[in-house]
Amino acid sequence: MTGDTVSNLPRQADRRGRGVVVNEVLVTGSSGFVGQHVAAGLAAGGWLVTGVDLVPPAGTVEGVRHVTADAADPRVLAEVAAGRYAAVVHQAAITDTLESDWARLRSVNVDGALALARACARAGARFVYASSHSVYGTVRRRVPVAEHDVYDTALCSGPLNPYARSKLLLDERMADGFGSTLAWAGLRYTNVFGDGELPKGRMACILTQLVRATASGERLTLFADSLTAARDYVPAAVVADAVRRLVEAPEAVESGVYNLGSGHAVTFATVVEWCARFGDGKLDVRLVNNPNAAAYQYWTCADNGRLDAALPDRSRVAPGDIMAEAERLHRGFRLASTAY
Numbered sequence: 478m479t480g481d482t483v484s485n486l487p488r489q490a491d492r493r494g495r496g497v498v499v500n501e502v503l504v505t506g507s508s509g510f511v512g513q514h515v516a517a518g519l520a521a522g523g524w525l526v527t528g529v530d531l532v533p534p535a536g537t538v539e540g541v542r543h544v545t546a547d548a549a550d551p552r553v554l555a556e557v558a559a560g561r562y563a564a565v566v567h568q569a570a571i572t573d574t575l576e577s578d579w580a581r582l583r584s585v586n587v588d589g590a591l592a593l594a595r596a597c598a599r600a601g602a603r604f605v606y607a608s609s610h611s612v613y614g615t616v617r618r619r620v621p622v623a624e625h626d627v628y629d630t631a632l633c634s635g636p637l638n639p640y641a642r643s644k645l646l647l648d649e650r651m652a653d654g655f656g657s658t659l660a661w662a663g664l665r666y667t668n669v670f671g672d673g674e675l676p677k678g679r680m681a682c683i684l685t686q687l688v689r690a691t692a693s694g695e696r697l698t699l700f701a702d703s704l705t706a707a708r709d710y711v712p713a714a715v716v717a718d719a720v721r722r723l724v725e726a727p728e729a730v731e732s733g734v735y736n737l738g739s740g741h742a743v744t745f746a747t748v749v750e751w752c753a754r755f756g757d758g759k760l761d762v763r764l765v766n767n768p769n770a771a772a773y774q775y776w777t778c779a780d781n782g783r784l785d786a787a788l789p790d791r792s793r794v795a796p797g798d799i800m801a802e803a804e805r806l807h808r809g810f811r812l813a814s815t816a817y
Contacts, residue, residue: 499560499561499562499563500523500524500525500563501524501525501526501527501561501562501563502519502524502525502526502527502562502563502564502565502566502724503526503527503528503529503553503556503557503561503562503564503565503566504516504519504526504527504528504529504541504565504566504568505528505529505530505548505565505566505567505568505569505593506529506530506548506567506568506569506570506607507526507528507529507530507534507541507543507568508528508530508532508533508534508535508543509530509532509568509569509572509677510669510671510673510674510676510677510681510713511568511607511666511669511713511716512528512530512568512569513534513535513538513673514671514673514713514714514716514717515566515568515716515717515720515721516528516538516541517538517541517717518714518717518718518720518721519540519566519717519720519721519724520538520539520540520541521540522721522725524540524563524721524724525540525542526538526540526541526542527541527542527543527544527562528541528542528543528544529543529544529546529547529548529550529553529569530543530545530546530548530569531545531546531547532545533545535673535676548567548569548589548593549585549588549589549592549593554592554593554596555596557593557596557597557600557602558595558596558599558600559600560600560601560602561600562600562602563602563603563724564597564602564603564604564605564724565593565596565597565602565603565604565605566605566606566720566724567590567593567604567605567606567607568606568607569585569589570585570586570590570607571585571586571640571643572640572677572680573640573680574611574638574640574641574680575638575640575769576639576640577639578639579639579642579643582639582640582642582643583643583646586640586643586644586647587643587646587647587650590606590647591647591650591651591654593606594606594651594654594655594659594661597659597661598655598658598659603660603661603723603724603726604659604660604661604662605661605662605663605664605720605723605724606647606651606661606662606663606664607663607664607666608644608645608647608648608663608664608665608666608734609640609641609644609665609666610665610666610667610668610709610736610738610777610779611636611637611638611640611641611644611774612627612635612636612641612644612645612648612665613626613627613633613634613635613774613777614633614634614635614636614637614641614774615633615634615637615774615775615776616632616633616774616776616777616778617631617632617633617634618632619707619742619776619778620632620778621740621742621778621779621780622736622778622779622780623736623780623782623783624665624733624734624735624736624780624783626780627645637771637772637773637774638772644665647663648663648665648734651663651734652733652734655732657732659732660728660730660732661732661733662723662730662732662733662734662735663733663734663735664716664719664720664723664734664735664736664737665734665735665736665737665779666711666716666737666738667708667709667710667711667736667737667738667739667777667778667779668682668683668684668708668709668710668711668738668777669682669711669712669713669716670682670684670685670710670711670712670713670802670803670806671685671712671713671714671802671806672713672806672809673713674713675689682710683708683745683748684708684710684743684748684799684803685806687699687748687749687752688751688752688755688803688806688807688810689806689810690752691752691755691756691760691807691810692755692756692807692808692809692810692811692813692814693810693814694756694759694814695761696761696762696763697749697752697760697761697762697763698762698763698764698765699745699749699762699763699764699765700764700765700766700767700770700773701764701765701766701767702767702770702775703745703767703773703775704744704745704746704749704764705744705745705746705775706744706745706773706774706775706776707742707743707744707745707775707776707777707778708742708743708745708774708776708777709738709739709740709741709742709743709777709778709779710738710739710741710743710799711737711738711739711779711794712739712794712798712799712802714792715737715739715791715792715793715794716737718791718792719737719784719788719791719792722788722790722791723787723788726787726788730787730788731787733783735781735783735784735787736779736780736781736783736784737779737781737784738777738778738779738781739779739794739798739799740778740779740780740781740793740794741778741794741796741799742776742777742778743799748803749762751800751803751804752807755803755804755807756807
């Protein structure tokens with residue numbers, strides 16, 4: 478519902494009969510790719526969702542209201558602190574991995590998130606936010622990494638760019654600053670992909686970019702040193718399901734940082750093979766030099782054990798699911814490209 482202000486949305490009684498608790502969730506960055514999926518997933522689960530973003534949404538979703546505002550707007554923070562929301566799901570951030578302005582990254586990705594967390598602590602609301610698997614940097618042994626491995630220099634280099642550094646700093650500030658005063662979870666996403674991702678441009682998941690290029694009959698461009706590189710790709714629907722379950726999780730679920738990926742590493746060469754299959758073997762592939770080799774993650778794979786223990790019924794990703802989802806995306810892109 479575009480045009481609503483922060484102060485004129487009605488409070489709602491909890492549909493699950495918990496007493497004086499609101500049944501409303503605030504999703505920041507709700508017009509972004511992951512934010513849209515998260516907001517829609519919460520709405521489908523019966524929550525009234527207020528989405529906050531500086532950009533108006535591309536469409537409407539039943540159960541989701543939109544407020545055009547900054548996530549750090551004092552009016553937004555005041556509504557959170559006053560107890561309007563049962564939970565805040567913070568997706569808004571600078572997500573450009575090539576951003577070099579540290580002051581800007583810290584202001585938005587760290588300070589803004591902490592302001593929301595403090596407001597949640599005052600209200601007793603749950604806080605779930607987007608961290609990033611980029612915090613691990615170079616994974617030296619090509620084995621799935623657990624949350625505590627980020628500080629093991631034998632396994633990981635740590636952040637390779639200022640964006641990843643900002644995400645790790647937020648994780649650390651959350652762990653150091655809230656103790657038992659807030660129920661919170663930071664989710665270290667791997668490479669999220671799915672419908673509605675293309676507006677991210679060069680920041681879209683490389684799997685999505687390659688599948689779209691294949692469907693459109695365009696050349697596939699890859700770094701020459703990346704064919705043996707491997708990434709952990711996780712469908713957006715799996716992310717949305719985990720977020721909803723964390724919002725609804727019992728108090729016994731421990732606050733902290735959780736990896737959220739598929740748990741499977743897929744090489745770029747394998748993705749190219751899929752694209753050849755989707756495109757009936759007709760591919761035009763160009764290999765180019767990698768200008769950011771020193772800051773490039775050549776292998777990512779999440780150890781999801783901690784999240785699996787916290788949410789035993791959450792959606793999982795089988796090895797074949799990634800290719801099946803990529804093929805579904807290809808069909809959609811193919812239909813779109815032949816519709817004109």
